[in-house]
Amino acid sequence: MSASKPFKSAASGRPGRPAPFSIRLSADERAYLERKAGNRLLGRYIRAKLLGDAETRRKAARVPAIDYAMLGQVLAALGKSELATHLCLLAAAAEAGRLELAEQDRAALKDACEDVREVRALLVSALGLKSGGRS
Structure with a gap:
C-alpha cells in the first residue's frame, strides 16, 4: 500500500455519508422560514416540511434556561x-x-x-x- 492512499481516503470525507445539500435563499426567504420555524432549528424545520414530520435524527439535548x-x-x-x-x-x-x-x-x-x-x-x-x- 502506498503512503498516499491513507491521505486520499482521509481527504475524501466520511465514507458512506452523502455530501450535504445546500440551497441559497434570499434574506426575505430565510427570514420567512425562520419565522415559520419558531424555536425549532431551521434545518430541522425545513427537513420536516420537505420529508414530513417523521424525524429520524436524535433530538439534541436542550440546555435549561437560566432563571x-x-x-x-x-x-x-x-x-x-x-x-x-x-x-x-x-x-x-x-x-x-x-x-x-x-x-x-x-x-x-x-x-x-x-x-x-x-x-x-x-x-x-x-x-x-x-x-x-x-x-
Missing part, C-alpha cells in the same frame, strides 16, 4: 438569613475558646463557612454580578 430572577431570590434569601455571619461568629467563638467543640466539629464548622462562601460566589457569578463583599 435570573430565581437566582437573585436565592442570593437575597441567603443574605437575609445571615447564615454566613452566624457560622463565622460560631467559628470565631470556637477558635477563641468561648465555645467548646471537638476538633472534628470545629473543622466541620469551618467547612460549612467555606461552603456558604462558595454558594454565594457561584450565585453572584451566575447572575453576572461583581462580588462587593468578602468572598
Whole structure:
C-alpha cells in the first residue's frame, strides 16, 4: 500500500455519508422560514416540511434556561438569613475558646463557612454580578 492512499481516503470525507445539500435563499426567504420555524432549528424545520414530520435524527439535548430572577431570590434569601455571619461568629467563638467543640466539629464548622462562601460566589457569578463583599 502506498503512503498516499491513507491521505486520499482521509481527504475524501466520511465514507458512506452523502455530501450535504445546500440551497441559497434570499434574506426575505430565510427570514420567512425562520419565522415559520419558531424555536425549532431551521434545518430541522425545513427537513420536516420537505420529508414530513417523521424525524429520524436524535433530538439534541436542550440546555435549561437560566432563571435570573430565581437566582437573585436565592442570593437575597441567603443574605437575609445571615447564615454566613452566624457560622463565622460560631467559628470565631470556637477558635477563641468561648465555645467548646471537638476538633472534628470545629473543622466541620469551618467547612460549612467555606461552603456558604462558595454558594454565594457561584450565585453572584451566575447572575453576572461583581462580588462587593468578602468572598
